[in-house]
Amino acid sequence: MIVCSCQLIRDTEIHAAIDWMRAADPATVITPGKIYHALGKAPECGGCMRLFVATMRINGNLGVPAELRGLRDSGGDRHEGRSEGHRLPEPGAAS
């Protein structure tokens, strides 16, 4: 299935990139930008980001490295000072 129609990126390419990055560095934080970079491409319109991230999330190798888990609940400002309009929606939250 094509996930990004601007760059013709398929879900299988996203999963392959995640698996490759996780195998190369078990502690890396995998982002959509890193996947685009690994595939030698760059996003254009950004219209695919919701589906792109959803595709990433079903990959078992996407997990956050253990040393970075729990940072969100470690106290302090959860949104790092970003204004509400610039925050990513919580997973499962209605948009």
Ligand code: FES
């Ligand atoms: S559809 Fe992915 S950047 Fe446009």
